[in-house]
Amino acid sequence: MVAWLTGFAIFWSLVGMAAGIYVAAELVWPTLDFGREWLSYGRLRNLHTNVVIFGFGIAALMGTAFYSVQRTCHVPLFAPGLAWFCALAWQVVILLGGLSLLAGWNGGKEYAELEWPFDIAITVIWVSFAVVFFGTIAKRRIQQIYVSNWFYGALIIVIAMLHIVNSQAIPVAWSKSYSLFAGAQDAVVQWWYGHNAVGFLLTGGFLGMLYYFLPKHADRPIWSYRLSIVAFWAFTYSYIWAGPHHLHYNAVPEWVQSLGMVMSLVLLAPSWATLVNGVMTVAGAWEKLRTDPALKFIVLSLAFYGLATFEGPMMAIKSVNVVSHFTDWTIGHVHSGALGWNALITFGTFYFLLPRLVGAELYSHSLANWHFWLALAGVMLYVLAMWGAGVSQGLLWLSLDEIGELRYSFKDIMASMAPYYALRLVAGCSFFIGAVLMAYNLWMTAKGRSVVRATPPPVVGEAW
Amino acid sequence: MRAIDLQRRLERHSGWLIFGILLVSSIGGLVQVLPSVLDDGLATPAAGTVPYDPVALTGRDIYIRESCSTCHSQQVRPLLAEVLRYGPFSKAGEFAFDRPFLWGSKRTGPDLHRVGGKYSDAWHRIHLLDPRAVVPDSIMPAYPWLAERPADSGGMIQAKMRALRRLGHPYTDAEIEAAPAALQGLTEVDALVAFLQGLGASGSGGSP
Amino acid sequence: MAELPGQFWSGWVLVLTLASLAGLVWLVFSLYFDGDQKTQDAGPIWDGNLREGEHPAPLWWFWLIFISLVISVIYLMLYPGLGAFSGALKWSQGGELHERLDRFSMEFGSTRRLVSEAKLETLREDARLMASAQRIYDRNCAVCHGYDAMGQADLFPNLRDADWQWGGDAAQIEQSIRHGRQAVMIGWLPVIGEQAVNQLTDYVLALGRGNAASHPGAQAYKSYCSACHGADGFGNVQLGAPNLTDGVSLYGSTREAIHQSIAEGRNGMMPAFGDRLDDTQIRLLVAWLSREGDDRQ
Numbered sequence: 001m002v003a004w005l006t007g008f009a010i011f012w013s014l015v016g017m018a019a020g021i022y023v024a025a026e027l028v029w030p031t032l033d034f035g036r037e038w039l040s041y042g043r044l045r046n047l048h049t050n051v052v053i054f055g056f057g058i059a060a061l062m063g064t065a066f067y068s069v070q071r072t073c074h075v076p077l078f079a080p081g082l083a084w085f086c087a088l089a090w091q092v093v094i095l096l097g098g099l100s101l102l103a104g105w106n107g108g109k110e111y112a113e114l115e116w117p118f119d120i121a122i123t124v125i126w127v128s129f130a131v132v133f134f135g136t137i138a139k140r141r142i143q144q145i146y147v148s149n150w151f152y153g154a155l156i157i158v159i160a161m162l163h164i165v166n167s168q169a170i171p172v173a174w175s176k177s178y179s180l181f182a183g184a185q186d187a188v189v190q191w192w193y194g195h196n197a198v199g200f201l202l203t204g205g206f207l208g209m210l211y212y213f214l215p216k217h218a219d220r221p222i223w224s225y226r227l228s229i230v231a232f233w234a235f236t237y238s239y240i241w242a243g244p245h246h247l248h249y250n251a252v253p254e255w256v257q258s259l260g261m262v263m264s265l266v267l268l269a270p271s272w273a274t275l276v277n278g279v280m281t282v283a284g285a286w287e288k289l290r291t292d293p294a295l296k297f298i299v300l301s302l303a304f305y306g307l308a309t310f311e312g313p314m315m316a317i318k319s320v321n322v323v324s325h326f327t328d329w330t331i332g333h334v335h336s337g338a339l340g341w342n343a344l345i346t347f348g349t350f351y352f353l354l355p356r357l358v359g360a361e362l363y364s365h366s367l368a369n370w371h372f373w374l375a376l377a378g379v380m381l382y383v384l385a386m387w388g389a390g391v392s393q394g395l396l397w398l399s400l401d402e403i404g405e406l407r408y409s410f411k412d413i414m415a416s417m418a419p420y421y422a423l424r425l426v427a428g429c430s431f432f433i434g435a436v437l438m439a440y441n442l443w444m445t446a447k448g449r450s451v452v453r454a455t456p457p458p459v460v461g462e463a464w
Numbered sequence: 465m466r467a468i469d470l471q472r473r474l475e476r477h478s479g480w481l482i483f484g485i486l487l488v489s490s491i492g493g494l495v496q497v498l499p500s501v502l503d504d505g506l507a508t509p510a511a512g513t514v515p516y517d518p519v520a521l522t523g524r525d526i527y528i529r530e531s532c533s534t535c536h537s538q539q540v541r542p543l544l545a546e547v548l549r550y551g552p553f554s555k556a557g558e559f560a561f562d563r564p565f566l567w568g569s570k571r572t573g574p575d576l577h578r579v580g581g582k583y584s585d586a587w588h589r590i591h592l593l594d595p596r597a598v599v600p601d602s603i604m605p606a607y608p609w610l611a612e613r614p615a616d617s618g619g620m621i622q623a624k625m626r627a628l629r630r631l632g633h634p635y636t637d638a639e640i641e642a643a644p645a646a647l648q649g650l651t652e653v654d655a656l657v658a659f660l661q662g663l664g665a666s667g668s669g670g671s672p
Numbered sequence: 673m674a675e676l677p678g679q680f681w682s683g684w685v686l687v688l689t690l691a692s693l694a695g696l697v698w699l700v701f702s703l704y705f706d707g708d709q710k711t712q713d714a715g716p717i718w719d720g721n722l723r724e725g726e727h728p729a730p731l732w733w734f735w736l737i738f739i740s741l742v743i744s745v746i747y748l749m750l751y752p753g754l755g756a757f758s759g760a761l762k763w764s765q766g767g768e769l770h771e772r773l774d775r776f777s778m779e780f781g782s783t784r785r786l787v788s789e790a791k792l793e794t795l796r797e798d799a800r801l802m803a804s805a806q807r808i809y810d811r812n813c814a815v816c817h818g819y820d821a822m823g824q825a826d827l828f829p830n831l832r833d834a835d836w837q838w839g840g841d842a843a844q845i846e847q848s849i850r851h852g853r854q855a856v857m858i859g860w861l862p863v864i865g866e867q868a869v870n871q872l873t874d875y876v877l878a879l880g881r882g883n884a885a886s887h888p889g890a891q892a893y894k895s896y897c898s899a900c901h902g903a904d905g906f907g908n909v910q911l912g913a914p915n916l917t918d919g920v921s922l923y924g925s926t927r928e929a930i931h932q933s934i935a936e937g938r939n940g941m942m943p944a945f946g947d948r949l950d951d952t953q954i955r956l957l958v959a960w961l962s963r964e965g966d967d968r969q
Contacts, residue, residue, distance in 0.1 A: 027572070030596075030603040041605045042531030071719040108528040108564040137478045145475045146718045153481060158489045165493075170627045173620055176525065178627055183559025185507055187567055188500040192493055200489075215722055225715070225724035226703050227733065229471050233699055234737065236485060237692065240492030249541040249765055250567060251556040253506070255676065256496050258753030259689065262744035263492065266696075269737035276733065281725070326537055326571040393571075398545040401804055403787065404780035405953075406549055409810035410574040411819075415601040461716020467702035491692045499681035542769040544776060549811070551948065553769065582948065584941040587816050590825055597825055599815050 001080075001087055003357050003451050005063030006350055008091050010439050012055030013343065015098075017432045019048040024425045028418065038102040046101045046113045052338065053111065053201065055094040060346045061205040062087060062129065065152045067353065068212040069136050072146040074456050078135025086129045093121050105175045109190050111197055112166055116177045119167040126163065130156045141459050147228045151208030154236055158200040166193035184252050188244065195243035202342050203309075204235065207274055213349045214298055215281050218288065223280035231273035238267045245316035248325060257318070264316030271309035278302045293368035297348030300376065304340025308333065323398070328420070329390025332383045339379040339431055347375070347438055354442050359452035363444035371434040371441070378431030382424055389420035510557030512665065515633040518643035519650065521624060522615050523659030526652050527566070530607065537568035538577040538663065551578035551664065558664070561633055573604060578664040588657040610653035621647060682755030689754060697741065704734050788951040792842060795959035805960035808953050812945060821961075826924045827940070831961055835920045837940075839909035842962045849954050852944030855912045859937035860896060866935075868892050873931045879905045880919045912940075 023045045026032045033039040066087075070077055077083050097118045105115045114122070133156055137145060166189055168180035181189050215222050222228055244252065244260025279302060288295050311333050315324045324330060355362045362368060392413075399407040474481045500506055516524055527533070540546055542553040554577050559565055583591075590597050593611055595604040621643045629635045647655070677685060715724045751759040758764075787801065795801050810819065816828040823830035829837060837855070838848050861869055875889025884890065884905070894903070900913035907915035914922065923929050923938060949957070 026605065027603055030605055033605050035606060035608050037609055040530065040607070042534050045534050046531055068719075072722065074719070104529040106528055106531060108533070108566065110533075110569060113531075134478060134482065140478075142716050142718060143476050144716050145478060145481060146722060147724075150475070150481065150485075154485050154489065157482065157485050161486075161490065161493075165497075170631060172623050172627045173618065175618075176620065176624070178624075178631060179564040180631065181501060181563070182507060182631070183562045183565050184556035185501050186563065186565040187559075188497055188506075190565070192497050212722070216719070219721050221723035221725040223725040224727040224729050226468070227727075227729040228724070229467070230700060230703050230729060230737075233488060234696060236488045237491065237696055240489050241496060242492075244496060246569060247567075249543060250539050251554045251559065252500070253556075253676065254752040254764055255685070255755065256500060258748065258751050258759075259496060259685075262747050262753065266737070266740050266744055269733065269740055272736065273729075273733055276730065280727070322541075322543060325541075326569070326575075328570075330570065397549070398543075400545065400548075401807065402800060403783050403804050403952075404548075404776060405804045405807050406545060406811060407807065409807065409814070410549070411599060411601060411814070412810070414573070414603065421603075457720035459716075461718075466706045466708070467699050468706060468708065491688060495685050495688045495692075499677050499685060503677055503681055505677075542765045544769065544772040547769065547773075553766075581943055582812075583816060584943060586827055586941065590827070591815070598828075600819070 001084060002063045002067045003354070003446070005059050005066070005087050006354055006357075006442075008087075009056050009059035009063060009346065010350070010435075010442065012051050012059055012094060013346075013435055014432075014439060016048055016052035016056050017428070017435060019044055019051060021425065021428045021432055023048055024421065024428050027421045028425055037104065043102050043104060043106075046106065047098050049111060050101060050113060051094060051098055053197070055091075055098070056346075057201060057205070057342060058090060059094075060349075061152070061155065061201070061209065062090065064209050064212070064349060064353070065133060065155075065205075068148055068208075069133055069152065071456070072142070072149060072212065073136055073140030074142055074459050075136060075139050077132055078139060079132055082128050083132045086125055086132060089121070089125050089128075093118055093125065100175070103175075107167075107169065107177065107179070109166065109179070109186075109193075111194050112163075112190070115175055116167065116169055116171050117174060119163070119169075123160075123164060123167075126156070126160050130160065142461050144461065146212075147222065147232065148208045148210075148212035150232050151204050151211060154232075155200050155205035155208065158196060158204070158236075158240070162193045162196050162200075166190060187247055187250065188252055188256060191243035191246040192240070193243075195246060196240055198337070199239035199242070202337060203239070203271070206342055206345055207235075209345060209349055210274070210278055210298070210302070213345075213352060214278055214302075217292075217295055217298065217352050218282045218285040220281050220284050223277050223283075227273050227277050231270045231277065234270035234273070235267070238263045238270065242267055242316065245321065248316075248318050248321040261316050261318060264313050268310065268313040271312075272306065275302060275306040275309070278305075293362070293365060293372060294348045294351035296372055297344050297351065297375075300372075301341050301344035301348060304336055304344065304379065308337040308341055311336065323394035324390060325394075327390035327393040328386045328417070329394065332386025332390055335386065336379065336383045339375075339382060343431075343435075344375060344379075347371070347435070350438070350442060355445055356454075357451050358446045358449040360445055360449055363441050367437050367441045371437045374430050374434030374437070378427045378429075378434065381427035381430065385420045385423035385427060389417050389424075393417070506556050507560055508557055509560035510555055513558050513560055515561045515628070515635060516659070516662070518621050518625065518639075518646045519615070519655050519658045520662045521628075521659075522621060522647060523652075523655035523657070524566075525624070526610070526656045527659060528564075532576075533566045533568040535568075535570060535572035535604070537571050537575045539567040540575055540577050546575075550575045554664075561628075563628070563631065576660065576663055580661050580663040580665050585657050585661065588660055589653055592653055592656065607653070610656060611651055613652045614647075615650040615652050615655040616644070616647045619644075676752065676756040676758060679756070682757075685755035686757070689748075693741070693745075700734065700737055704729060704731075784950075784952040788955045790955070792955075792959045792962065795956060801956060802960055805956035808949070808957055809960060812949065813957070823922075826922070826929070829922050830920075833920065835915065835918055836909065837907070837914045837922070838912045840962065842958050844909065845962055846954060846958050848942060849949070849957055850944065850946040853912055853940070853942040855938060855940040857900075857913075857933070857938045859935055861935040864892070864896060868896075869931065869935050872897065872934050873927060876905075876916055876930050876934070877927060879916045880921070880925065882917065 023041055026041045066083060097114045101113060106113050107115050169177035171177040179186050241263030242260055244256045245264045248257055282299055314320055351368055396408045396413045401407045474484050540550045540553045547553055592607050594606050595602040622640050625635045625640045625643060717723050748754050750761045751763050817831050818824040821831040838844055838853050871889040872892050875884060875887050875893050878884040878887050900911050901907055901916055905916040907913045923933050
C-alpha cells in the first residue's frame, strides 16, 4: 500500500506540476486556453493547487505516515482494510474533485475550493485516516511515541478541525453552496484555515517525514530531544495564530492583525529549532552527501525550509507586508516552500524508500543526480524571478510623481512582468523535467518486482 | 512540575498526546476566530449595503465559478497609494452579504472593489469576451462562453435566494417569486457585468 | 478608530493570550533550566536505529525565542492586540491613513491647488505636468479610449481628432469628464420599417461623401433625423448628436454599421468621473485633451 501511495503521489505531482506549467504559460501567452472553459486560467489554477497540495502532498504524507508509524510502533497497521479504503478513496476524491474544478464547481475559498460533496467525502476519509493512525499507535509495542508521530498526529487532528469549521456551508445544489460565514468573518475563518493548511500539512506533516527519514537515513540519533519537544509544542501553539497576517490592512479588526503578526514572529524560533535539529543530526554524516542522492535532496530541502520559514515571519511584519501583499513575492514564497521544501524532501524520501520497499538498488544514480541539479536550478530560478516580480510590483504600485500622482498605471506594471513570468515558466519546466526523470528512475527500479515484507526490528526500550 | 516530566507522560499515553495537541492547537482559533465570528460588529451591514439582487447574485456566482478572485482582489487597503489608485478603502460592513468573501490574495490584475460604474457596460462586455480588444497588453483570459449561455441555465436562482435567506439575507417572498423573471433573456455576461457594476457602490464618492 | 471587541470578548482575548504565552514561556524555561540537562536516560531505539539525542538545546535558540517573545509583548503594549486595549500609541489603520493624507496635502496640496486654477496654456507648456496628465489618463481613460487616445473597438471615440460628439472646447470636455454622457438614439426599424431605414442609410452615406444634394432620402431625413442631427447634418453637441457630414463615424463607416445604427439605435455612455477624480486631475486632463481655448480667461 505504501508503494501504491508513493506511486499516486508521484502521479499527482506530475499532473499538478504540468497544470502549474500550463497556467504559468497562460500568463505569458494568454490565448493558450483556446477559448475552452476547462483550460481557462481560473479553473486550471485551482486544479494546480489542489492536485499539488491535496493529491501529491496528502498521498505522500499518508504513505509515509502509514510506513513510519508501523516501523516506529513495531506493529502492523490497525485496521488494514480501512487503511486501504483511505488510500484508494483519497485518489478517487482527488480525481473527481479535480474534474469538478475544471467543470467550474468552486466553493470560492482559496485552497478549499472543492464543493460540499467532496468536503463530506474528505471528512469521512480523514476520520478513517485518524482511526488507522491512532489505532496503530494505541497498540504499539514500544511505550514512548516517536517524535515523527507527534507531527503526523498534529497533521491529522488540526487539519480535521480546520477543514470541518471552514467548510461549513448551506448546499443549494450538488455543485453550489454558500458559506455559513459572511464577509470579514469569513475572511478570518478562511485564513485561519488557509494558513494552517500550510502550517500543519505542508510544514507540520512534512516535519513528521523529516523526523523519521532524516535520522533513519543518516543513521544518527536526532540531535537534541529537548529541542524536538520545544519545537513541536511551540510550533503547534504559535502557528495557528498566524493566519491574520494574510489580512494585514484589510477590513478585519486591528487587534486580530496584531496578534497574527506577533505570533508569526514567534513562529520563527520553533521553525528554526527543527532546522537546527535536522542540520545537526546530519552533521555527523556529511560524507554520505557525496554518494547518496536521497540524502542530498533531504538536506537541500532543509535549506529551503530554513529560508522559507525565515521569509514567512518577515513578510508577516506589517510594513513589509504593505509591499509584499497581493504581489508575486507571495507566489515566490509559497513555491520556495512547496518546491524547495515539500517536493524536495518527498523526492529524497522516495529515492530512499522505494528501493527498500522492493528490495533493489536504485536504477540509476546519475539520473537522480540530474534530477537534483534540474530541481535546484528550477526552484532557485523560480524564487528569484518571483522576488524580482513581486518586489517591483509592490514598490511600483506605491510610487508617486512630483505632484502626488501615481507614477505608473496598473497596466504598465503588469506589462513589465512579462520577462519574470517567462523566466518562471522556464524554471517550472526545469523542475518538472527533473520530476519526470525521477518517475522513470523509480519505475525502472520497481519494474517487475514486488514489495518485500520486512521483518519488524527488535523492540529496544520499555515494551508494552 | 517540569515540562520534561509532562512530556514524558504525554508521549507514553496516546490519549493524552491527542488531548494535548487539540488543546494547544485550538487556543489561537479560540482567541482570534471565535470572537470575530460571534461578535456582531463585523457582520453588521454598512449603510447602503444591501443583499445582491438576483441578477448580481447570479453574476457573483459566475465570478466565483471562473475564479476571478485568483487574479483580482476586492479589498482596497487603507494605504495612501491604494486609496489614490482605487478609491475609498474597504470596510468590513460592506461585505456583510458576501458568501464567501472574495477579497483575494493576489493582484495579477487590478483590484475591483471600487470598479462599479468606472467603465460602461459595453466596455465590460467587450473586455470580458476579448480583453485584448480594448487592452492590447492584457494577459487576462477571454471568456467567450459567457455570451453563449443563459444567465441561470441551472434554474437555481430561487433555491439560492432561499438558502441565503436561511442565513439571514432579508429577501422577501415577492423578491424570490420575481427572480426568474428578472433573469429572463439575460446571458451570463449580462449577469457578470451587473455584478461588477454594483461593486463598491456603498463606499463610492469622496475619493481623494 | 480601531474596531475593538466588546467587554466579554475583550477579557477572553486578553486572558487566553497572556495565559497561553505564559505557558509557552514556562515550557521554554522549564526545558532549558530544570537542572537536568545532562542526565538523559538512554531512551528506546525505534525501528533499529532511531534514537533521541542527548544534546541540550542550544542557548542561542533560547535567546531567539526569548527576544521574539519580548518583542511581541512590547508590540502588544504599543499597538491594539490584547482585546479592547488599543495600545499605548492609539494606532489604528484608519488613523494612519488620515495621517498619510494630511502629509500628502502638506506636501502636494499647494501645488495641486495652483494646477487646478491654472490657465490651460500654462499647464500645456509644462512638460512635467503633461506627463502627470498622461498618467491620469492612462489610469482612468485609456482602457476605453485607447492608450494612444485614438479611440478603439468602434465604440469609444477618438480624442485626438477634431470631431467631438459632445463638444471639444474646454468647458464641454470638463463637463463630459465630470458628469459623464449618455447618448440616446432610438432604434428606427420598428418605427419606420426596413425600406425607410435602407433609404436613410444611403442618405447618411451620401452625406458623409458630401453628395447628398437631391438624394431621395432627404425627405425621410428631414422628418426623422434633422431634429437632432440638424437640417444639414452637422449634428448638435448639446444632444451629443454627431456630425454626419465629416465622414467620421464612431460605430464604423461601413454600410452595415450605419444601417445598424439607424435600425437599432445607439446608446453610447461615458461614465461620470467627478467622484473619482479631483479638480486638479480633471483640470490636467482637460489641458491634455483640449488643444486650444480656455474658459477661465
